[in-house]
Amino acid sequence: MNRLPQRFIEDRALRDAARAVLVDDVERLRESLSEQSITSRVSSGVTSTVSQRIRTGADDLIKQVGDQKGWVALLVGVIVLWFTRGPILDWLDEIVGSDDEDLARDDDGNTLASPATEGDPE
16 A cells, blocks of 8 residues: 555544544534424524513613603503503493493494384384
8 A cells, every 4th residue: 555645644634533523513412402392492592582682672762761751651551551442441331331221232332223113103
């Protein structure tokens, strides 16, 4: 056999060292994946990302608001009331007990024309 050039021997040693590092990394990855399922990894990553973005957004908002915290609280309250206005109005109707319960209403709560009763000439 002929003698291999020194550069070829050095390249082979580098290749073998790189392969050993790669095999070690793959083995660590397999161990890590066997500990936790992919779905739990994804959900954990998404949850942490979303919560971090919400926290960052809230911190930025607080920094920008400064002395206007009362107005922001008022705005948030108005938005909450706007989205819950239907159930609140239904609750108030139950408390007050409307006298016109016999009138028919459509899906939006508007009074419809009452149907004629049996004894009416209409």
